[in-house]
Amino acid sequence: MSRLFASRPGDDGLPGPERRLAVLALILGTLMAVVDTTMINIALPSIAAGLEVPASRAVWVTNLFQISCAAFLLVFAALSELVSRRRIYVAGVGIFTLASVGCALSTSLETLLLFRALQGLGAAATLSIGPSLYRSIFPSRLLGSALGLSAMVVAGGYAAGPAIGGVLLSVADWPWLFALHLPLGAVAVVLAWKALPREAGRRGGFDLAGALLSVAMLCGFFLAMDGVGHGMPTSQVAAWLALSVAAALLFLRRQRRARHPLMPLSIFNEPRFSLALVAQGTAFVGQGLAFVALSFLFQSEMGFTPLETAWLFTPWPLAIMLVGPRAGRLADRVNPSLLSSAGLALMLAGLVLLARLPAEAGVVEVLWRMLLCGVGFGLFQPPNNRELMSTVPRERSANASGIMSTSRTVGQSFGVALVGAFLATGMPVQATLWLGALATLLALGASLARVPLAGAAQRSAKQAAAGE
Incomplete structure (x- = not known):
């Protein structure tokens, strides 16, 4: 420290x-x-x-x-x-x-x-x-x-x-x-x-129209996701989604024309940033799915009490607390995309093992699987966040931070809503865990795609430092 x-x-x-x-x-x-x-x-x-x-x-x-x-x-x-x-x-x-x-x-x-x-x-x-x-x-x-x-x-x-x-x-x-x-x-x-x-603010206006469209887009999305999870009539969910999609299309159009856009689209020209963002969003879909699905699995299928269920979840965030800082330090020296990919592979393995968990499994069998998921997510997140923040110009740091926070929140909420939607159709809880594993697999694909790009950037930085 x-x-x-x-x-x-x-x-x-x-x-x-x-x-x-x-x-x-x-x-x-x-x-x-x-x-x-x-x-x-x-x-x-x-x-x-x-x-x-x-x-x-x-x-x-x-x-x-x-x-x-x-x-x-x-x-x-x-x-x-x-x-x-x-x-x-x-x-x-x-x-x-x-x-x-x-x-x-x-x-x-x-x-x-x-x-x-x-x-x-x-x-x-x-x-x-x-x-x-x-x-x-x-x-x-x-x-x-x-x-x-x-x-x-x-x-x-x-x-x-x-x-x-x-x-x-x-x-x-x-x-x-x-x-x-x-x-x-x-x-x-x-x-x-x-x-x-302390820093000076930039001169220029604020994209008020973009801000209003952004709020409408995200409010519509979250109200739709909340409706899915709480049994809102399909027509109301569809209406909120329609509002969100319409606002999103108008928002993107506005961002292309605004003098000071709320979300500069040029930030996505950097493939490492875009791939890291996709990896983050889909990884949080997987985690959101898992957290809700596991609550049902532990209590409804395996017979644990709510208090016991709370303790069963403890290894996941505890592992992130222990592994995250070490993964972050390692990402300053090793290709962060490799670390993130390794973390997602561990999380994927943990989710697959949880999806295959028998109803009569004991506490220890649950705990080490949860620990594996937490270790994987802790190994993934800090290096991935480093990629997100370091691949954009410093003057775009605030924009990148806002996009990163929004992607995380949207992914988590979408994962939670998917559990509600699929459980409402009568799908078994274990099947929703397989969906979480699928989302994590997509995140792993996006993370692996940027490994050579991050490696090339790291070598260039070392050569530049050596030249100085």
């Missing part, structure tokens, strides 16, 4: 000692957003009982946060170029914190949903530009290590969320889950304002 904060002559990014506070600000902001997602999920029954509303309505406490966050990732990434990433990040953490206080004080579902939507906006502002801030804070030689640290923080947040929520609910009522963010958010705002890199 100490090598992340050691300086060398010629390093870009912040000086070594200044990186610590900047990274702490990013860690706090990311943890609040990530922990909130899994922590609030387990509190939905308590929220429904406390506000005296049906469970079907209480689900929107989670859904609205996710939709609001996902719909504005691209918008805040582009806006950060205009007003600076530091200001957007500070504003995002501030909005999230104040909205958390509003959630804690809410006495009706309608008020709670309003503040949850605001929380989603704050989370979108921080998550959309987090990876690009790592690139500004750390020198290029440590980018993989830095993104490995980011992967560890996200995985740790997902793993810790249910435990934190469970402990708090055992001694206090649900509003305290939201109140927890107040002291953390206050510290994160001060640290971010003080320590994040």
Whole structure:
């Protein structure tokens, strides 16, 4: 860890000692957003009982946060170029914190949903530009290590969320889950304002039409996916999908003509970036499918309790926490596409083994398969993120970060929706796991396709360094 904060002559990014506070600000902001997602999920029954509303309505406490966050990732990434990433990040953490206080004080579902939507906006502002801030804070030689640290923080947040929520609910009522963010958010705002890199915003306008189309495109998509998972009538799902597709076509047309496009299409001219994006999106489809399908498999088919199921999931994020930072460090020296491909191969093997798991299998047989998937995903994600962030010009880092966050969120949500759709047709749970394996296989294909490109780029960089 100490090598992340050691300086060398010629390093870009912040000086070594200044990186610590900047990274702490990013860690706090990311943890609040990530922990909130899994922590609030387990509190939905308590929220429904406390506000005296049906469970079907209480689900929107989670859904609205996710939709609001996902719909504005691209918008805040582009806006950060205009007003600076530091200001957007500070504003995002501030909005999230104040909205958390509003959630804690809410006495009706309608008020709670309003503040949850605001929380989603704050989370979108921080998550959309987090990876690009790592690139500004750390020198290029440590980018993989830095993104490995980011992967560890996200995985740790997902793993810790249910435990934190469970402990708090055992001694206090649900509003305290939201109140927890107040002291953390206050510290994160001060640290971010003080320590994040200062930069001048670019001159020029903002693509408002593109932003509105982007929000319509992503909102339509997520509402359709949520409808698939919760039994919405087919006509309504089709209507939301039609809105999403129409907005997407208009959005792409707008991006070709806009003077300051929300998502510059030229960024996709770099094949390594495009292939890494495809690998990420399809890998998250596979993970989203697996997480939901395994919940049904463990409880409905194998007879485990909800608490036992939660423990069975633990090896996956725990392995990401342990492997991710090491994979990131290795990606600074070894072809990152090779590492990502190896990770996807391990994850694919783990999903195939889980799909073939007999109903009478014991805990140990489940745990080592989950561990294999987690090791694979931990080996895949940081090197792949390094490819995504390092293959675009530095001035496009914010755009790349927003696209990366959107791809991850869309892939995960699509995977979850596919499980709901296929289970509704009577398909066995194991069959949906095979779909997750298929999505991972597609990700592996995209990752392997860029191995020679990444190798050539790495050799060129070494030759250039030797020439200097």
